[in-house]
Amino acid sequence: xxxxxxxxxxxxxDPEMVTTSKGxxxxxxxxxxxxxxxxxxxxxxEDVQYLSLVAFGRLAExxxxxxxxxxxxxxxxxxxxxxxxxxxxxxxxTTEVNLDQMHMIxxxxxxxxxxxxxxxxxxxxxV
Numbered sequence: 001x002x003x004x005x006x007x008x009x010x011x012x013x014d015p016e017m018v019t020t021s022k023g024x025x026x027x028x029x030x031x032x033x034x035x036x037x038x039x040x041x042x043x044x045x046e047d048v049q050y051l052s053l054v055a056f057g058r059l060a061e062x063x064x065x066x067x068x069x070x071x072x073x074x075x076x077x078x079x080x081x082x083x084x085x086x087x088x089x090x091x092x093x094t095t096e097v098n099l100d101q102m103h104m105i106x107x108x109x110x111x112x113x114x115x116x117x118x119x120x121x122x123x124x125x126x127v
Contacts, residue, residue, distance in 0.1 A: 003078045003079055004076070004077075004078065005075075005076065005077055005078065005079055005097050006074075006075075006076050007031060007033055007051065007053075007074070007075045007076075007097070008033065008072070008073070008074050008075075008105065009031040009032050009033035009034070009051070009072070009073070009075075010031070010032050010070055010071065010072050010073075011029060011030065011031060011032075011067055011068070011069055011070060011071050011073065012030040012031065012032050012050065012069065013030055013069050014067070014068050014069050015027040015028065015029050015055075015060075015063045015064055015067050016028040016029075017060070017064050024056060024057060025056070025057060025058075025060040025061050025064070026054060026055070026056055026060050027054070027055040027056075027059075027060035027061075027063040027064055027067075028052070028053070028054055029052070029053040029054070029055070029063065029067070029075075029099075030050060030051070030052060030053070031050070031051045031052075031053055031073070031075060032048055032049070032050055032051075033048070033049045033051065034046055034047070034048050034049075035047045035048075035049070051096075051097060052094065052095075052096040052097070053075055053077070053096060053097045053098075053099055054080075054096050054097070054098050054099065055099040055102065056098070056099075059099060059101075059102060062102070063102065066104060067102075067104070071104060072104075072105040072106050073102055073103065073104055073105060074101075074102070074103040074105055075097065075099055075101070075102050076099070076100055076101040076102075077097045077098045077099040077100045077101070078097070078098050078100070079095055079096075079097060079098075080095070080096055080097075080098050081093055081094070081095045082094050082095075082096070
């Protein structure tokens with residue numbers, strides 16, 4: 001049997017960090033992935049899926065240091081379902097991806113603290 005998930009998407013918010021009582025870092029991430037198809041009339045339809053991802057240990061620390069909202073990432077891991085009893089007494093479930101690998105794709109999105117990249121003017125353009 002195989003339990004493997006590969007995703008490419010953008011973070012919908014900055015990572016949330018927590019530390020266990022034993023000192024293990026945990027990063028909680030939210031990822032949006034997009035899929036495009038056509039409806040019955042031939043119109044392009046976008047389907048956005050929002051997913052919960054969790055990283056542990058050194059990978060969590062890397063996520064905290066380098067990831068921000070809007071960053072495009074490649075994520076690979078395993079699906080895990082958690083269950084608990086809600087305050088209303090009903091059984092609740094959530095499924096998340098426990099990350100094994102994460103790769104940042106493309107340039108880092110600009111933030112308000114960083115200057116915009118310089119754009120070169122064409123050389124020899126007449127005035």
